[in-house]
Amino acid sequence: MKIKNPFFKKKQNINLSIILNKLGKKRISKDIKINNISNLHTASSKDISFMNSLKYLDSLKKSKAKYIICNEAHFNKIKNFCYPIVVKDVLKSVYKITELFFPGSLDDAIDFSVLKPNIKNFKKVKFGHNVLIGEKVKIGNNTLIGHNTIIESNTIIGSNCVIGNNVLIKYSIIGNNVRILDGSIIGKKGFGFFPNIKKNIRYPHIGIVIIEENAEIGCNNTIDRGSLSNTVIGKNTFIDNQVHIAHNVCIGNNCIITGQVGFAGSAKIGNKVYIGGQAGISGHLKIGNNVQIGGGSGVIKNIPDNSKVMGYPAKDIRKFLKDNK
Numbered sequence: 001m002k003i004k005n006p007f008f009k010k011k012q013n014i015n016l017s018i019i020l021n022k023l024g025k026k027r028i029s030k031d032i033k034i035n036n037i038s039n040l041h042t043a044s045s046k047d048i049s050f051m052n053s054l055k056y057l058d059s060l061k062k063s064k065a066k067y068i069i070c071n072e073a074h075f076n077k078i079k080n081f082c083y084p085i086v087v088k089d090v091l092k093s094v095y096k097i098t099e100l101f102f103p104g105s106l107d108d109a110i111d112f113s114v115l116k117p118n119i120k121n122f123k124k125v126k127f128g129h130n131v132l133i134g135e136k137v138k139i140g141n142n143t144l145i146g147h148n149t150i151i152e153s154n155t156i157i158g159s160n161c162v163i164g165n166n167v168l169i170k171y172s173i174i175g176n177n178v179r180i181l182d183g184s185i186i187g188k189k190g191f192g193f194f195p196n197i198k199k200n201i202r203y204p205h206i207g208i209v210i211i212e213e214n215a216e217i218g219c220n221n222t223i224d225r226g227s228l229s230n231t232v233i234g235k236n237t238f239i240d241n242q243v244h245i246a247h248n249v250c251i252g253n254n255c256i257i258t259g260q261v262g263f264a265g266s267a268k269i270g271n272k273v274y275i276g277g278q279a280g281i282s283g284h285l286k287i288g289n290n291v292q293i294g295g296g297s298g299v300i301k302n303i304p305d306n307s308k309v310m311g312y313p314a315k316d317i318r319k320f321l322k323d324n325k
Contacts, residue, residue: 175213190247
C-alpha cells in the first residue's frame with residue numbers, strides 16, 4: 001500500500017553518482033536525481049530499488065524502478081528489464097542507501113515529546129488516567145483511550161476506536177472503529193540487523209503500521225512496523241491475544257488469527273484466512289485467499305487459495321489426517 005509517511009523526514013533527491021559512490025561503484029557520465037529507495041511494488045520510475053532473490057523476478061519485471069541493486073548471480077536475469085547495480089551484499093547496500101535518504105531513521109527509541117493530552121485539542125475523545133500524547137497526534141471523534149497508554153508523535157487514530165490500557169502506539173495509522181486491547185505494542189521497529197562478530201548492525205525501519213477499519217487487535221500483541229514497505233492489517237480482521245506480526249507482513253481482510261500465532265517478516269496473507277493457535281508462518285511466503293491453517297502448524301511454503309492445511313511442515317489436511325491415524 002502506497003501511503004504518505006508522516007514519520008520519517010527524507011532528504012531531498014540524491015544524485016545517482018552519490019549513491020554509487022556510497023556503494024563503492026564507479027560514477028556514471030550522465031548523472032540523474034533519485035527520489036527515494038523503495039521496494040519493487042511501490043517504487044516509482046525515479047526511485048532506486050533492490051532484488052536479492054529470484055522469487056521476486058516477476059515483481060521486478062512489473063516494477064517502475066529503473067535502477068536495481070542486485071548481486072552478480074542475478075545480473076543476467078534482470079539486465080534486460082532495468083539498470084542493475086551489482087554489489088556483494090544486497091541488504092547491506094540497501095541499509096547504506098536507506099540511511100543516506102533517511103539519516104535519522106535509527107534514532108527512534110523513545111519519543112520524549114509526549115505529554116498529558118490537551119483536552120481542548122481532543123474535545124470528543126475520552127482519556128483514561130496517565131495517558132501521554134506526542135506532537136501532531138490526530139485522534140478521531142468518540143475514540144476512547146485507556147489508562148497508562150502512550151501514543152507517540154504523528155500517529156493517526158480514526159473515529160470510534162477503543163484503545164485499551166497500557167498500550168504503546170508509534171509510527172502507525174489506524175482506521176475507524178478499530179479496537180486495540182490491553183498491553184499491545186504497535187509500530188516498534190522490526191527485528192532487522194546484520195550479524196557481526198564485533199557489533200551487530202541494526203537495519204533502519206522507515207515503514208509504518210496500517211490498521212484498517214473495523215479490525216481488532218487482542219491483548220499483548222506486538223506488531224512491528226515495516227522496513228521499506230508497510231505492515232498492514234486489513235479491514236475486519238480479528239487477531240487474538242499474544243500474536244507477533246513481524247515487519248512488512250500484510251494480512252488481508254476478514255481474517256481470524258487465534259492466540260500465539262507468529263508471522264515472520266514479509267509474509268503476505270490473503271483475505272478470509274483462518275489460522276489456529278500457535279501456528280507459525282515463515283517469512284516471504286504468500287498465503288492465498290480462503291485458506292484454513294490448523295493450530296500448531298508450521299507453514300514453510302506458499303499456500304494456494306481455498307486450501308486447508310495442518311502439521312509441520314503444513315500439508316493438505318486430508319493427507320495430514322491420513323498420515324497420523
